[in-house]
Amino acid sequence: MTDANPSFESADQITDRHTDGDARTRLRRRYAAEFRFKIMGAAAVAVAALFLVGLLSTIVGQAIPAFRANFLQLSVDLSPGNIDPADAKRADYDKIVRTALLAMFPHVTSRQERRAVRGLVSTGSGNLLRRAVASDASILGGTLEYSVPVDDFVDLYLKGLLAERSQYAQLDSTATPSATNGSASLTLDGPALYQLVRSSGHGQTSEDGSIRLTSGEPSYLLEINGGVAKLQEISAEVASVDIYRPLQSAVASGGMQVRVIEAPEAERKISDREIVWIDRLKDDGLIQNHWNTIFFSGGASREPELAGIWGAVVGSTLTMLVTLVLSFPVGVSAAIYLEEFAPKNRWTRLIEVNINNLAAVPSIVFGLLGLAVFLNWFALPRSAPLVGGMVLALMTLPTIIIASRAAIRAVPPSIREAALGIGASKVQTVFHHVLPLAMPGILTGTIIGMAQALGETAPLLMIGMVAFIVDIPGGFTDAATVLPVQVFMWADFPEPGFQQKTAAAILILLGFLVMMNALAVFLRKRFERRW
Amino acid sequence: MRNSILSMTVVAVAIAASSGFAVARDQIKIVGSSTVFPFTTAVAEKFGQTGDKTPVVESTGTGGGMKLFCQGVGEGTPDFTNASRAIKEKELKTCMDNGVTPIQIKVGFDGIVLANSKSGKPLELTKAQIFLALAKEVPGADGKLIANPNKMWSDIDALLPNAKIEVLGPPPTSGTRDAFVELAMEGGAKKFESLAAMRKADKKAFKKVAHAMREDGAFIEAGENDNLIVQKLEANPNAFGIFGFSFLDQNADKLQGARIDGEFPTFEKIAAGDYGVSRSLFIYAKKEHVGVIPGMEEFIIEYTSDNAWGPDGYLADKGLIPLPDAERESQAKDARSLKPVSM
Numbered sequence: 001m002t003d004a005n006p007s008f009e010s011a012d013q014i015t016d017r018h019t020d021g022d023a024r025t026r027l028r029r030r031y032a033a034e035f036r037f038k039i040m041g042a043a044a045v046a047v048a049a050l051f052l053v054g055l056l057s058t059i060v061g062q063a064i065p066a067f068r069a070n071f072l073q074l075s076v077d078l079s080p081g082n083i084d085p086a087d088a089k090r091a092d093y094d095k096i097v098r099t100a101l102l103a104m105f106p107h108v109t110s111r112q113e114r115r116a117v118r119g120l121v122s123t124g125s126g127n128l129l130r131r132a133v134a135s136d137a138s139i140l141g142g143t144l145e146y147s148v149p150v151d152d153f154v155d156l157y158l159k160g161l162l163a164e165r166s167q168y169a170q171l172d173s174t175a176t177p178s179a180t181n182g183s184a185s186l187t188l189d190g191p192a193l194y195q196l197v198r199s200s201g202h203g204q205t206s207e208d209g210s211i212r213l214t215s216g217e218p219s220y221l222l223e224i225n226g227g228v229a230k231l232q233e234i235s236a237e238v239a240s241v242d243i244y245r246p247l248q249s250a251v252a253s254g255g256m257q258v259r260v261i262e263a264p265e266a267e268r269k270i271s272d273r274e275i276v277w278i279d280r281l282k283d284d285g286l287i288q289n290h291w292n293t294i295f296f297s298g299g300a301s302r303e304p305e306l307a308g309i310w311g312a313v314v315g316s317t318l319t320m321l322v323t324l325v326l327s328f329p330v331g332v333s334a335a336i337y338l339e340e341f342a343p344k345n346r347w348t349r350l351i352e353v354n355i356n357n358l359a360a361v362p363s364i365v366f367g368l369l370g371l372a373v374f375l376n377w378f379a380l381p382r383s384a385p386l387v388g389g390m391v392l393a394l395m396t397l398p399t400i401i402i403a404s405r406a407a408i409r410a411v412p413p414s415i416r417e418a419a420l421g422i423g424a425s426k427v428q429t430v431f432h433h434v435l436p437l438a439m440p441g442i443l444t445g446t447i448i449g450m451a452q453a454l455g456e457t458a459p460l461l462m463i464g465m466v467a468f469i470v471d472i473p474g475g476f477t478d479a480a481t482v483l484p485v486q487v488f489m490w491a492d493f494p495e496p497g498f499q500q501k502t503a504a505a506i507l508i509l510l511g512f513l514v515m516m517n518a519l520a521v522f523l524r525k526r527f528e529r530r531w
Numbered sequence: 532m533r534n535s536i537l538s539m540t541v542v543a544v545a546i547a548a549s550s551g552f553a554v555a556r557d558q559i560k561i562v563g564s565s566t567v568f569p570f571t572t573a574v575a576e577k578f579g580q581t582g583d584k585t586p587v588v589e590s591t592g593t594g595g596g597m598k599l600f601c602q603g604v605g606e607g608t609p610d611f612t613n614a615s616r617a618i619k620e621k622e623l624k625t626c627m628d629n630g631v632t633p634i635q636i637k638v639g640f641d642g643i644v645l646a647n648s649k650s651g652k653p654l655e656l657t658k659a660q661i662f663l664a665l666a667k668e669v670p671g672a673d674g675k676l677i678a679n680p681n682k683m684w685s686d687i688d689a690l691l692p693n694a695k696i697e698v699l700g701p702p703p704t705s706g707t708r709d710a711f712v713e714l715a716m717e718g719g720a721k722k723f724e725s726l727a728a729m730r731k732a733d734k735k736a737f738k739k740v741a742h743a744m745r746e747d748g749a750f751i752e753a754g755e756n757d758n759l760i761v762q763k764l765e766a767n768p769n770a771f772g773i774f775g776f777s778f779l780d781q782n783a784d785k786l787q788g789a790r791i792d793g794e795f796p797t798f799e800k801i802a803a804g805d806y807g808v809s810r811s812l813f814i815y816a817k818k819e820h821v822g823v824i825p826g827m828e829e830f831i832i833e834y835t836s837d838n839a840w841g842p843d844g845y846l847a848d849k850g851l852i853p854l855p856d857a858e859r860e861s862q863a864k865d866a867r868s869l870k871p872v873s874m
Contacts, residue, residue, distance in 0.1 A: 130580075267649070269783065301577050302573040471584060
């Protein structure tokens, strides 16, 4: 070691075990191991992030259609002839909506068609109008432009979610219709349309070469003379059609647009006639797509277009309030007593073990307890947020106690000693010094427990909160449901419109959770103190 | 800060306490079958729109609902229960012992379908073939029971498609599963001589054989959620699913029902009683609560109105298959006159 500054270039001369060739190999290996570990760690984070992004984008992608809805603007007649201003509640609002709707389709006469027209708007439209009148009687007396939600399948069609693929073709051949409404025949001067149908292979060809299209075949809609007709049967010279939107005239037309809907009518939840009507209303600007206020302000419903999340949000809020009010003071008090005051003996150890075990008890067990004690013994009402909150508080307590004890234990003993040293009593020490310092940890534990409680459905099953409840709860003893239950129930309904609602409800639940967490972070920041 | 939290707590407790506990109930409570749930909720919603409080409907399953319903009379017990089968003698006895007089209302039919994705091949089966495809044990060549050897549909009958048997269905807790094993599996098992003889000799043993579904992967329990089964069928054109007719009806653009004993599961065929795998749905009202809980009679009237359960009513839109006209009339008459159930 004569050289004061040994360099690696002269390594061959030095036989130090920290710098020789083996050492370098070892070093390289250690760096490689570190590098590998970092890569794997980054990969793990990336995979987790990928799953999260995948999950969230699926939910958000599904939920977006539910946040907007299509509404049909109607001119409803609220004159005294229809509604007696003295007794507005009793009027037949369904009939008023029906009359306004049928007035938009003067060519519709048959009973079946009238039924189809009525089916364009939600069955709850009359009820919505009744409520509008009840909340503002000044709209009575004249004609009012009132927007009602469209039927769920119409809404899905307008959002492009109903199986329906269309192809358009422009034909230049001339056609002469025999009538402007009802069933008619078209005299064709060229075989273009016939060839189009024939080449597609749709329909049944009879011996004379004419092709018949049934409801089990793709639909051909012909736009001609400002109207729309559906092709029923076609030969090279003549086509028989059903007119769904009256033609403006019966003169020979120079050309027509053909729209082919691949999905057969029999397999769709929306008929060709309805598609034609909806498209016309949309073109006339009578159907508007706006923010779905019903979803954000309504209670549960069996009709997807009328279903709202507000009832569940209120139910969740009430339940969480009860849970917090019960579990936070009790949990923190228990933690303070066990940590600061209780003697360390066999009994406190037993209690400690039991609390830790309680934290691992499946949540449904708390539901059974709630059923046996709160409902059967205390005779509290079924389906009430009060009972739900009590059950969830029991479930949350162990989490809060364990977290609070850890937080209290983490406060340095020097703080206690200093307080006691200047003459504070034990209670003063705990409440003036230890508790404020432990508060951030306690709040973190509380929020973890509350977040868990927010997502629970199993314990609520037993006490009747997994139920269909339309009315928005007004208090702690009203029947209510909670957000995760609403998600669960919507996921189970057969109507396809509920699929988007389910995803949207999940987003609302996540939003609720984020807000609860944000509140906790805010409170924690206020209490945080460094030493 | 601490003080404000404390005061908030006090206020919240005060609110909770002041809202009162045992207030007289002015809201109808309904429990019972998850199959009838979608229909009863629709009626409840309509009923609520007329001004009364909307009834609370819980889905507890038929058996669970009966238990709650027959528990006794009083505000703490439900007023109606939904059932996807008629009340059992034992349940009726419990009810009577507890002073409960149930009024039975048969509300309609429900079909159980075997369906697959539109992109898959359509299937035509007999009940015996369903049994051969899905039973855990089937009669072998000598009539003795052997573990189900059928892997492909074509193993059962050469005319069936040459595809793996893969059927998704509900778990045993589900009423749909109960009805499926009773109607389709038992119906199929009866077609085998050895099993028919067994049925005569020992009904319990027969039921055990007929109700046992395969556990080797050909029958997959897919959970109570029928929507999940529908989604899985879309993803896998070779798989079939077992679920209630209303799901087939609502997803007619994606799914096709298999023909069973020559009949397609359609609204008309089930209503006419031609489709073999269908059952009756009921609601039971508590006679003692009529006049005590407001709205009981009105709710019965709403449920049994043609606007609700008629062929063009809103329940038909939800997938309930209506009773024939004459039966609907007699059921409505009995229900409205509060005629108690008789065995």
